[in-house]
Amino acid sequence: MAKVTTPKPKETANIDHSPPLMKGWMNTPAEIRPGIYCYGAKPKNLEAVGMPFPKEWNPEDENWKLPENWKEIIEEGFKDRLDRFRSFKLFMDICVRCGACADKCHFFIGSGDPKNMPVLRAELIRSVYRKKFTKGGKLLGQFAGARELTEDVLKEWWYYLYQCTECRRCSLFCPYGIDTAEITIIGRELTNLLGLNTDWIAGPAANCFRTGNHLGIQPHAYKDMLDFFVDEIEGLTGIRVDYSLNRKGAEILFVTPSGDVFADPGTYTAMGYLMLFHYLQSQGLDITWSTYASEGGNFGYFTSHEMAKRLNAKMYAEAKRLGVKFIMGGECGHMWRVLNQYMDTFNGPADFLEEPVSPITGTKFENAKSTKMIHLVEFTADLIKHNKLKLDPSRNDHLKVTFHDSCNTSRGMGFLEEPRYVIRNVCNNFYEMPPNTIREQTFCCGSGSGLNAGEDMELRMRGGLPRANAVKYVHEKHGVNMLANICAIDRAALPTLMQYWVPGVEVTGVHEMVANALVFEGETKRTTDLRGNPLAGMEEEEDV
Amino acid sequence: MNFILSIVVSSLAVVILVLIPWIGVGALDLRVIFGILVPYAAMATFFVGIVVRVVDWARSPVPFRIPTTAGQQWSFPWIKSNPIDNPKGNTGVIVRMIFEVLLFRSLFRNTRLEYRRTAEGMPKVDYEWEKWLWLAALVFHYSFFVIFLRHFRFFMEPVPGFVALLESLDGFMQMGVLPLNGLGLPGVYLTDMLLMMAVTYLFLRRIYISQTRYISLPADYFPLFLILGLGLTGILMRYFIRVDITAVKQLAVGLFKFSPTVPEGIGVIFFIHLFLISVLIAYFPFSKLMHFAGVFLSPTRNLSNNSRFKRHINPWNYPVKVHTYEEYEEDFREAMIEAGIPVEKESE
Incomplete structure (x- = not known):
């Protein structure tokens, strides 16, 4: 495949939000454009998890090598899902096309492509639903907004279903709560019935199934990485931190996205976890990492509900095997939507675990008493509230920080104050972005739900525009130079986005800043942060 | 299909719907059909259709607990949660649904995208105040509701007290308002005007905003035109082409008491009005108008965010193929032992 070049920001910024005046959408087939789509799933990645119809295919080709009875497969799959998901059935029926969602989608804002309006993304599917499953649609065809499922329509589905990050911002504004994420999730399930996943999703899912994590890191390599962090931390602080892997009898199992272990700047967040856990060891924290459950994220969730369940199962299985009391999860977005809204239903009840209680403060996590899985950030917030951490926030004085709420933790959980509380306690310069762009109204990074590949860079830069625009505002107004978040995909995707739209802003996880501020007994005087950047007032000492 | 064709098709449909009773009663004198059979058939379709639809929705389960959380979750006592937008239990859900x-709370959040470019060609995105859709929707629905209630004057004998009260409130402009006492508009109901204004706005908005113009189907214009026709015939009857109210009431009361009669001397305009409302209610169960029932069933709104402390059951949950720890260890045992990672089974 030819190398795809991403247009310059100024070219990208030339966006027309007015759809064509006279030509309707129904008969305008999708033009599958490089830079917007992700490569098709490779057969080996589908075979690895037993997904149907593996094949070599290129979305730009005319021939998608569909099985002969592909229409029947889709129709049957469609009907099956209408019977299994009230959400899907209802959302097919009740949209009034008021357009309130239209300009709420980051992909529409950044691309102007009318089929990226949530309402139209859903209509692509609804039109086929009407033709197949409603009398009006069968009878009146286009006049009732119905159309036949053709190969062109299928390609259009595929193209636009993989241009939605399932961020649910549209569902917030919809007067009936129609959730495009739900439609995308189920629509992607349908494409997967024909082997039409993207490789950027199928690959990590296959990896995760076998090796326990998306990046396919094998157990010894995982340990190598953690050992490397231990050395790094010692170099920076003089403290040699202790950690354990796959240890039976620990009180807590810790699960975090593998991105934290393998990709900058997430690695600094992972170092933050290690430092915090070591700090608390003397106060009674007994925690283990796992190589089998070495993935918090869930690319199965971007494939199908079933695949999500298959990958998620490892967390409880490992907790049971190791005999821990409860599980703690690291900083990740869609991971926490799955943990909050699906895990217990998928793979519970976790009756072999105990209701989580902080071993340091004695706080009962009432809000997690059924899943028995707590968020590291709420754990840390509770520690800070109880004065269990000695913090020197001035060690983050070289940073001017703003916080990006991840879509999933805000609109699929409501995890808004805990990270802010932690940030305010570990750094002195914190500035909020405008209210229309944070908390429940937050904008996606543009790369969620498995779209953080390299070949769809133009799409990602377009989708991330609203987020970048809000960062730019605080960058110019307050000099913000650090974008904090609690999501591994954010940490992987936002640096590129910042370079593209707002150069001069870096990206960090919250626990990297916690670790910067954390004062250890007997540590050497810190002159740099975890990244080796000089602390405020230490610039000269660095030069010496 | 483009928007002009959509508008032509749906307005043509309404014109035909006006012509049917016009010819049916005016020329063919089929008063029993249009005065009794059509309204009964429409009401039956309405009630049966809605029940069938709602039951059909309800038959599909809610496998996962997927509320859209629009505020802070319930967490520590020292973190203020938002019990309405992120309810932890049923009370919160009920308040959220109310x-x-x-009040169309979600629609109230609406903003309007303002996309500009700076002199250097860089993007500048803003989100502007936009409550007009919310306002028009609210005015439309409440006016329609009040007008519906006012019509009980025709269905019930004696006229219920609340109808009289509503009429006097709704008709306050008949009296005029201070300081213009006596300068009021005789016989004008506020809701009549508001309904027509709101429907007109909702139509114009659809074609004025390029995005809604692009997404609109004939099924979006049709109910607007139908309601416009309904309102116009009602207003015509009230102010311009008077019909024999006593006879109309006799017919309406007869329909409601299931002893229908068609009195003499009712003008064709009334039959057109009656036919349009019949079509509207018969159309209801087959159309997007079902949103009025659907909103109550919407899983992103009617569920509490409690799935971390109360297990939600999926009725069709089934076992799946997983990669067990044993299989994993089989794959990597040597490397794990070498790296000093604990294993279940030492190598053979």
Whole structure:
């Protein structure tokens, strides 16, 4: 495949939000454009998890090598899902096309492509639903907004279903709560019935199934990485931190996205976890990492509900095997939507675990008493509230920080104050972005739900525009130079986005800043942060 | 299909719907059909259709607990949660639904995208105040509701007290308002005007905003035109082409008491009005108008965010193929042992 070049920001910024005046959408087939789509799933990645119809295919080709009875497969799959998901059935029926969602989608804002309006993304599917499953649609065809499922329509589905990050911002504004994420999730399930996943999703899912994590890191390599962090931390602080892997009898199992272990700047967040856990060891924290459950994220969730369940199962299985009391999860977005809204239903009840209680403060996590899985950030917030951490926030004085709420933790959980509380306690310069762009109204990074590949860079830069625009505002107004978040995909995707739209802003996880501020007994005087950047007032000492 | 064709098709449909009773009663004198059979058939379709639809929705389960959380979760006692937008239990859900159904809370959040470019060609995105859709929707639904209630004057004998009260409130402009006492508009109901204004706005908005113009189907214009026709015939009857109210009431009361009669001397305009409302209610169960029932069933709104402390059951949950720890260790045992990672089974 030819190398795809991403247009310059100024070219990208030339966006027309007015759809064509006279030509309707129904008969305008999708033009599958490089830079917007992700490569098709490779057969080996589908075979690895037993997904149907593996094949070599290129979305730009005319021939998608569909099985002969592909229409029947889709129709049957469609009907099956209408019977299994009230959400899907209802959302097919009740949209009034008021357009309130239209300009709420980051992909529409950044691309102007009318089929990226949530309402139209859903209509692509609804039109086929009407033709197949409603009398009006069968009878009146286009006049009732119905159309036949053709190969062109299928390609259009595929193209636009993989241009939605399932961020649910549209569902917030919809007067009936129609959730495009739900439609995308189920629509992607349908494409997967024909082997039409993207490789950027199928690959990590296959990896995760076998090796326990998306990046396919094998157990010894995982340990190598953690050992490397231990050395790094010692170099920076003089403290040699202790950690354990796959240890039976620990009180807590810790699960975090593998991105934290393998990709900058997430690695600094992972170092933050290690430092915090070591700090608390003397106060009674007994925690283990796992190589089998070495993935918090869930690319199965971007494939199908079933695949999500298959990958998620490892967390409880490992907790049971190791005999821990409860599980703690690291900083990740869609991971926490799955943990909050699906895990217990998928793979519970976790009756072999105990209701989580902080071993340091004695706080009962009432809000997690059924899943028995707590968020590291709420754990840390509770520690800070109880004065269990000695913090020197001035060690983050070289940073001017703003916080990006991840879509999933805000609109699929409501995890808004805990990270802010932690940030305010570990750094002195914190500035909020405008209210229309944070908390429940937050904008996606543009790369969620498995779209953080390299070949769809133009799409990602377009989708991330609203987020970048809000960062730019605080960058110019307050000099913000650090974008904090609690999501591994954010940490992987936002640096590129910042370079593209707002150069001069870096990206960090919250626990990297916690670790910067954390004062250890007997540590050497810190002159740099975890990244080796000089602390405020230490610039000269660095030069010496 | 483009928007012009959509508008032509749906307005043509309404014109035909006006012509049917016009010819049917005016020329063919089929008063029993249009005065009794059509309204009964329409009401039956309405009630049966809605029940069938709602039951059909309800038959599909809610496998996962997927509320859209629009505020802070319930967490520590020292973190203020948002019990309405992120409810932890049923009370919160009920309040959230009341806000949603009666006040259109989600629509109230609406903003309008303002996309500009700076002199250097860089993007500048803003989100502007936009409550007009919310306002028009609210005015439309409440006016329609009040007008519906006012019509009980025709269905019930004696006229219920609340109808009289509503009429006097709704008709306050007949009296005029201070300081213009006596300068009021005789016989004008506020809701009549508001309904027509709101429907007109909702139509114009659809074609004025390029995005809604692009997404609109004939099924979006049709109910607007139908309601416009309904309102116009009602207003015509009230102010311009008077019909024999006593006879109309006799017919309406007869329909409601299931002893229908068609009195003499009712003008064709009334039959057109009656036919349009019949079509509207018969159309209801087959159309997007079902949103009025659907909103109550919407899983992103009517569920509490409690799935971390109360297990939600999926009725069709089934076992799946997983990669067990044993299989994993089989794959990597040597490397794990070498790296000093604990294993279940030492190598053979």
